[in-house]
Amino acid sequence: MNSLYFLLPEIFIFIMSVILLMTGLFVKKIKIINYIAILSIVIAVVIILNQSFQSILQNSFIIDEFSKIFKVMILIGSAASLVMFFSSKEDQHINLYEFPILILFSTIGMMVMVSSNDLLLMFIGLELQSLGLYVLAALNRNSLLSSEAGIKYFILGALSSGLLLFGISYIYGFTGNTNFNLIAVNYSEDSLGLIIGIVFVCSGLAFKVSAVPFHMWTPDVYQGAPTPITGFFALAPKIAAMGLLVRFLLNSFGEIYIDWQQILIFISIASMLFAAVAAIAQTNIKRLMAYSSIGHIGYALIGVACVSPEGIKSLTVYLMIYLIMNISVFAFILTMKRNDEYFEQISDMSGLYKNHPLSAIMISLMMFSLAGIPPLAGFFGKFYIFMAAVESNMFVLAIIGIIASVIGAFYYLRIVKVIYFDEPQTSYDGVSIKSLAVLFYPTSLLVVIFCFYPLPLLKIAETASNSFF
Amino acid sequence: MTVTQLTFYIFSSVILLSALMVISARNPVHSVLFLILAFLNAAGIFVILHAEFLAMILIIVYVGAVAVLFLFVVMMLDIKTTIEKSNILQYMPIGLFIGFVFIAELVIVLINTKLELSNMQILSNPLNKFAELSNTKAIGSVLYTDYILHFQLAGVILLIAMIGSIVLTLRERSGVKRQSVSEQLSRSSKIDLVDVKSKEGIDIK
Numbered sequence: 009m010n011s012l013y014f015l016l017p018e019i020f021i022f023i024m025s026v027i028l029l030m031t032g033l034f035v036k037k038i039k040i041i042n043y044i045a046i047l048s049i050v051i052a053v054v055i056i057l058n059q060s061f062q063s064i065l066q067n068s069f070i071i072d073e074f075s076k077i078f079k080v081m082i083l084i085g086s087a088a089s090l091v092m093f094f095s096s097k098e099d100q101h102i103n104l105y106e107f108p109i110l111i112l113f114s115t116i117g118m119m120v121m122v123s124s125n126d127l128l129l130m131f132i133g134l135e136l137q138s139l140g141l142y143v144l145a146a147l148n149r150n151s152l153l154s155s156e157a158g159i160k161y162f163i164l165g166a167l168s169s170g171l172l173l174f175g176i177s178y179i180y181g182f183t184g185n186t187n188f189n190l191i192a193v194n195y196s197e198d199s200l201g202l203i204i205g206i207v208f209v210c211s212g213l214a215f216k217v218s219a220v221p222f223h224m225w226t227p228d229v230y231q232g233a234p235t236p237i238t239g240f241f242a243l244a245p246k247i248a249a250m251g252l253l254v255r256f257l258l259n260s261f262g263e264i265y266i267d268w269q270q271i272l273i274f275i276s277i278a279s280m281l282f283a284a285v286a287a288i289a290q291t292n293i294k295r296l297m298a299y300s301s302i303g304h305i306g307y308a309l310i311g312v313a314c315v316s317p318e319g320i321k322s323l324t325v326y327l328m329i330y331l332i333m334n335i336s337v338f339a340f341i342l343t344m345k346r347n348d349e350y351f352e353q354i355s356d357m358s359g360l361y362k363n364h365p366l367s368a369i370m371i372s373l374m375m376f377s378l379a380g381i382p383p384l385a386g387f388f389g390k391f392y393i394f395m396a397a398v399e400s401n402m403f404v405l406a407i408i409g410i411i412a413s414v415i416g417a418f419y420y421l422r423i424v425k426v427i428y429f430d431e432p433q434t435s436y437d438g439v440s441i442k443s444l445a446v447l448f449y450p451t452s453l454l455v456v457i458f459c460f461y462p463l464p465l466l467k468i469a470e471t472a473s474n475s476f477f
Numbered sequence: 478m479t480v481t482q483l484t485f486y487i488f489s490s491v492i493l494l495s496a497l498m499v500i501s502a503r504n505p506v507h508s509v510l511f512l513i514l515a516f517l518n519a520a521g522i523f524v525i526l527h528a529e530f531l532a533m534i535l536i537i538v539y540v541g542a543v544a545v546l547f548l549f550v551v552m553m554l555d556i557k558t559t560i561e562k563s564n565i566l567q568y569m570p571i572g573l574f575i576g577f578v579f580i581a582e583l584v585i586v587l588i589n590t591k592l593e594l595s596n597m598q599i600l601s602n603p604l605n606k607f608a609e610l611s612n613t614k615a616i617g618s619v620l621y622t623d624y625i626l627h628f629q630l631a632g633v634i635l636l637i638a639m640i641g642s643i644v645l646t647l648r649e650r651s652g653v654k655r656q657s658v659s660e661q662l663s664r665s666s667k668i669d670l671v672d673v674k675s676k677e678g679i680d681i682k
Contacts (some may be wrong), residue, residue, distance in 0.1 A: 012625070028538065116630075120630060129630075137628055140637055158645075
């Protein structure tokens with residue numbers, strides 16, 4: 009039972025959430041519950057940073073640099089959405105103490121996902137994560153859109169889990185093992201069943217990261233779910249599913265990458281182009297962010313498709329920058345509020361430069377960064393990805409990526425145009441809300457100063473890629 | 478053809494037919510009953526594979542608990558038994574197409590795979606150390622040791638399902654009068670015993 013010691017962060021978060029579940033019944037102040045939840049996430053981050061390389065439970069659960077970095081990113085995303093919960097819990101009709109608890113539970117699932125080295129554990133982690141997310145999407149019972157989001161996400165999520173299980177059964181059937189490393193030893197080169205298995209597992213995971221042929225749920229769920237939860241959807245689960253995809257493909261099928269590389273190339277090209285074109289017609293900022301996240305996942309998948317140390321490194325950098333930019337944007341969306349009513353249309357952002365000059369500058373910089381304009385962080389994220397693609401001789405992928413990001417720049421820049429050049433409106437509550445300012449200013453600053461100090465992030469990403477090569 | 482093969486074909490053909498009936502029966506109660514039939518036959522196939530523990534679990538959990546619950550829900554919900562034909566025809570082509578693709582995949586895989594006997598034995602008995610043990614003993618010996626994390630996480634999933642269903646359905650209604658037992662019992666000081674005389678009654682303050 010010595011090995012359970014290495015599961016400390018997961019066990020700690022689980023115990024904390026069960027304790028909070030009990031105390032929530034008696035302590036009526038949701039604020040306190042939320043503070044304790046954030047505190048326990050911070051403690052879990054500290055524990056994770058102090059762990060060293062381990063593989064436990066018959067090599068089915070791995071703690072290495074890669075999983076540590078991804079876990080910290082996931083926990084930052086969860087903590088960010090908990091902070092967003094402070095300011096919006098009453099107006100979004102999600103004033104329930106179960107919110108932080110459900111977030112903590114699905115965070116456990118994500119942590120298991122990025123550490124799992126076994127088909128069974130991977131599926132259990134994925135289900136643990138998704139079940140929490142289904143409930144969170146439908147949490148606002150007064151809103152028809154929120155219920156629709158929950159139902160849509162649940163049905164399509166169940167379908168994708170079915171595809172995933174079908175693929176897992178093929179892989180198990182043709183290799184006789186569930187452990188990723190043992191699968192790598194036991195498969196036979198020309199097995200057709202194995203390839204079908206990989207295809208199905210990839211499509212199940214592509215659903216979870218909302219890559220293009222499986223993206224249909226994303227805009228509706230993003231729009232329907234309450235904003236702090238939309239933020240959570242955009243941040244943590246995608247990073248977790250990405251980490252799982254990388255470990256599954258590289259650990260078990262790293263040798264036959266020719267077979268799955270083309271799937272990833274197709275998915276990433278389709279995601280980039282589709283998101284760039286479809287987002288142009290959007291008028292709702294949350295829907296726009298949904299398409300934006302589909303596009304960003306497309307770029308991140310290039311990093312996986314490279315199958316090289318540079319690829320994994322650039323993927324990690326890209327996801328970190330994606331996380332920071334999205335925290336900032338979603339914190340900003342929550343500030344668009346007056347008289348306890350939220351505004352989600354892009355046209356509602358007009359006149360921001362007059363009423364909130366500082367946040368107008370910041371959010372414009374964020375849009376430039378999302379579009380990938382130098383010298384902001386978003387540019388460097390794309391730059392490393394395209395560099396990795398060129399180094400792996402995938403020029404077509406890099407060129408299509410650049411074209412898609414040029415098309416995509418249109419809808420990000422339109423927001424800047426609306427902020428600065430359209431007819432002004434009355435002012436919003438703005439970033440005066442303390443809990444949002446805590447998220448908005450530091451993350452925006454990070455995006456701006458990344459070009460001066462890129463080395464720390466790059467070093468971290470390098471250690472992550474060393475876990476595989 | 479051996480007895481095992483014969484029973485396998487009987488069980489699997491009954492499964493296929495009853496699965497077909499589950500989705501095509503007009504009365505939802507009949508659908509659930511056919512579902513139970515499918516579960517029972519699947520349990521039979523597990524027995525042929527020497528997985529008697531899974532077979533029993535399938536019957537106890539799926540037939541005993543889940544399907545009976547389904548039956549209750551279906552009977553209580555008063556679902557209309559008429560299905561709109563037009564919808565079926567509308568989605569028929571795409572459904573048939575997807576089904577055809579799946580079957581084609583399975584057939585292609587089967588044709589191109591050489592199943593060797595040694596592989597089959599590895600698959601049916603992947604862990605050598607349990608060759609001597611019975612099914613239930615083998616599962617019991619790994620469930621709380623090698624698979625402790627999987628097992629406990631499955632428990633957490635059930636916990637989330639419970640929390641989630643309560644969060645989504647429990648509504649706090651205002652103005653509902655509830656019985657508070659402790660308050661009632663502590664009322665003794667306010668209760669007076671009055672000797673009511675016949676044909677006079679008393680005033681209630």
